[in-house]
Amino acid sequence: MKPHLLVTAVQQSCGADRQTNLDFSIAKIHEAAAAKADLVVLPELHLGPYFCQNEDVEHFTLAQAIPGPSTAILSAAAKTAGVVVVSTLFEERAPGLYHNTAVVFDKDGSIAGKYRKMHIPDDPGFYEKYYFTPGDLGFKPIDTSIGRLGILVCWDQWFPEAARLMALAGADLLIYPTAIGWDLQDSAEERQRQLEAWVICQRAHAVANGIPVVACNRIGFEAAPDAGRGILFWGNSFMAGPQGELLERANETDNRLLTCRLDLARGKRVRQIWPFLRDRRIDEYGGLCKRFLDAD
């Protein structure tokens, strides 16, 4: 583990042309590396528009094996740039078996590991249960040359259990590639509540676990391919320190590289000041493995 990490989150829109998106990702990897980044995080499913706005069997053609053609290109970019890269891809594991999968490339271009999104949403406009089988690799951080990365993806960010399990497994930081946005038919007040809930929920994972958090979201309006209302992805990518303190936060409209220097040694100190891990009542947490604690 390095005591400090320079981390870059790539907040971006994702257009219809996949090659353009891939070229953009490669360019940003090199740009971040030129600025000495140790780690570059790309948003969830950054190779194209968010295709889960409807259920369309044709969209399965977008999936690919891991390793596969896209990982080959990203791997080469990580190696050339000499930077660790987190990419989230639509994984074809077998015919009829697909995942939403984060892949971590180490600086030497090797695949350090992958994380298959464990919590899969399904809401109007976010029909992910149709496309993605819930992950079966568990909540396991991925070891790299710069540290142990606790990768979680989008919907996972609402579950304190996921963050905790990554921390208990020794993650040095939590990383959330994301594709989340607004339904423009919601009121301005509701949209604000949703955005702030998303921010504080992830900042609280930092607090509860004494580790930094990186959230990388896309921006831009993407129209629905059918009768849906479309999604305005809300950006607001941010990084927080181990007390949940905001280090940097993007706005909702701009393509940008969000770069922070994360002090991993400070997290160790914070855990000494706030020794939550010392006091967890593991003898009384069995109910967390239940769906609900009905009276009967």
Add this chain to the structure above:
Amino acid sequence: MKPHLLVTAVQQSCGADRQTNLDFSIAKIHEAAAAKADLVVLPELHLGPYFCQNEDVEHFTLAQAIPGPSTAILSAAAKTAGVVVVSTLFEERAPGLYHNTAVVFDKDGSIAGKYRKMHIPDDPGFYEKYYFTPGDLGFKPIDTSIGRLGILVCWDQWFPEAARLMALAGADLLIYPTAIGWDLQDSAEERQRQLEAWVICQRAHAVANGIPVVACNRIGFEAAPDAGRGILFWGNSFMAGPQGELLERANETDNRLLTCRLDLARGKRVRQIWPFLRDRRIDEYGGLCKRFLDAD
């Protein structure tokens, strides 16, 4: 469960005279009830100064049985005022066996239930492990005439597990009587980080569980009885709705009644929009009952 609850949190300083403190609590119970409150929450250990700033065997004389003399008075007040009351007391369960215990009085003056603080801190100035045995009643909400109350106490607020277990057991809201403050030798920046971490961590419990949160803290500087540096209790009592949205927040200096109308029906709607309970990966949460997930 009532669809709406008018909830009052009593943010207050706690002086050296216990009778004065008790009289103050009774007066505030009546004042809140006169304003139609359904529920009055008093800060943690509101009968006196925060005595855990040092380890002194004489302080055990402050403990009392539950039910006991203080609960008799609070019970009568709850009945006369016709309001549900949450009080946190130093419980003597047996010689040599003490707890930090929240007692819930229903509107008829009966004791609806008690919650013994499960997570016990121990930090310079907060030597609670000396005084309090960790609770053995589990994370069980308390049924009252106005709803099922998820009472948790102070240090519990940093543990998402506690909030989740209360929610899974059907709590309608989470209530945190608290005594937390600053070491004035910490920098202004550190104090601000601590306060904001405390607020967002509890707001995030509301988000993750789709239920309102009530936090009730004390105010005022209390000098240490020995070589300690004393604690400036930071107030900032607040209530948040089921998306973590702040409804009301007190400042750090004022005695005040913080009153909000909590819409419990909205929590149900929020859980339909954000169905986190639907998607929890209970098949993969076993590690939460481990101390740490060491590689070996």
